[in-house]
Amino acid sequence: MNMQKTSWAGKHARRAMPVALQPPFSRSLNIGLVAGPDFSLISLAAVCDIFSAVNQLEQADRIRLHRVSITGAPVPAAGGLLFAPDTGISCLYDRMARARGLDAVFICCGEAGISTFERPLLNLFRSxxxxxxxxxxxGEEMRLLVKAGLAGRATPHWSRLAYxxxxxxxAELSENLYHLERQISTCSxxxxxxxxxxxxxxxxLGAxxxxxxxxxxxxxxxxxxxQSQVKVDYHRIRNAPPHLKLAVDAMYDNIEEPLALQExxxxxxxSLRQIxxxxxxxxSASPGRYYRGIRLEVAKQMIEQTDLTLFEISAATGFGSANNLTKVFKVQFGKLPREFRKLAKCS
Structure with missing residues (x-):
């Protein structure tokens, strides 16, 4: 898939009529778009199509998108489709050396991208x-920004938050959808x-x-x-009474140190009886069972996605000990934590 030429609107979409827009300034923006292995296709496509729509509406190159991979070679998305870059990451360094040569960099990497290209990514961030x-x-490169202490505040995907x-x-981590800063902005x-x-x-460019x-x-x-991210199973209570939503929010906000049901x-x-x-x-569950299920889902994600010990994971999810976590984990998922970790590493 050559993402340079396609958009979700499709190549047969009707050409939009130009509109009279009055942005704060009229010069074109030069934006670098960096893709790393296993990137989220929906994230990258969202940026591409929104910027493409600006140029389509104004019938001019208001946004010049420089599509880049770290090596210059095509990059696979998490679903397997290929992103075809214009060039390699050195192009961005060249543009940074010029006056107004680069106005912003958007970056989207998956797990494979940050593990393979940690050094060049950190060099890009610092540059x-x-x-x-x-x-x-x-994308997942947010973890490198947090690790290096470069992001003053970050909004990781909820599945990465506990880890x-x-x-x-x-680090100052938030469950919000995104956070905009002057220097480094992050999105879930x-x-x-x-x-x-x-x-x-x-x-x-203006409202x-x-x-x-x-x-x-x-x-x-x-x-x-x-706005907070949509959490696990939250769609099930979308139309539920406000009191139930508040109870579920309190559970998600207190994973490491679980609250008593009275709290x-x-x-x-x-009242507790009403809850x-x-x-x-x-x-169709008791509050205690539902709360335990939330914490077990977080524990499962940490087992699959990290190298933390069971003791560390049990502490992070409020189970107290590795033995206690192992026992309830086997009941919930039918496998021991070490079996889940082995399967995750083989996939």
Whole structure:
């Protein structure tokens, strides 16, 4: 798949009529787009299509997108499709050396990308900082930014949050969809990248440009950066009573040090008996069982995705000991934690 020439709108989409837009300034923006192995296709495509829509609406190259891979070779997405870059990462260093040669860098890497190219990625991050080129992280490379202490605040995907908090307690990590800063901005990825890119347009080219792009791409109301990520099974309580949503939020917010059920009831504003009724009616589970399931899902993700010991994982998910975690894990998933880890490493 050559992402340089295709977009979600499709090559047969009707050409949009130009609109009169009045951005803060009229010069073109030069933006580097870096893809690393196993990148999220939906994240990268969101950026490509939103920037392409700007040029389509104005019938001009308002955004010049420099598509790059670290080596210059095609890069596979997590689903296997190939991203065909224009050139290698050295192109960005050349542009940084010029006045107004590079206005921003968007980067999207998967797990394989950060493990294989950690050094060149860190060099790119530091070069952006030295040259005052804003960096926008929309993939797994955010973990490198946190590890290196380069991101003042980061918004990792919820599945990585417990692990990163355990590994980097000094970091300021948020469950929000994205966070914009002057130098390094981060996004939880996937569909949230649409909101992230629209907000970038609003701040760089103006609200009129961002609004026109939303109308063109049928984006209803872009979500604000303060909105939290959708968590595991949260769709099941989308239409549930507010008290139940508050109880579930309290559970997700207290993984490492689980709350007593009475505390959860207080956080939701109703009695313990009423909370038990709500969980039974809407989730077919007791509050305790549902809470344990949330913590076990987080533990499973850490077992599959990290090299932390069972003792460390049990501490991070509130199970107290490796033996206790192993026992409830086997009941929940039918396999021992070490079996899950072995399968994850083989896949």
């Amino acid at each position: 952006c900082r030295r040259n005052n080129v804003p960096l926008y992280s929309i 990163l908090r355990e590994q980097h307690p000094e 990825g996937h569909a949230a990248t649409l909101d992230f890119a629209v907000k970038f347009l609003a701040e760089t 009129d440009v961002a609004g026109a792009v939303c109308r063109q791409l049928l984006i209803g109301f872009p979500r604000d950066s303060s 959860i009831a207080r956080a939701s504003g109703v 038990e009724r709500l969980f039974a009616a809407h989730l």
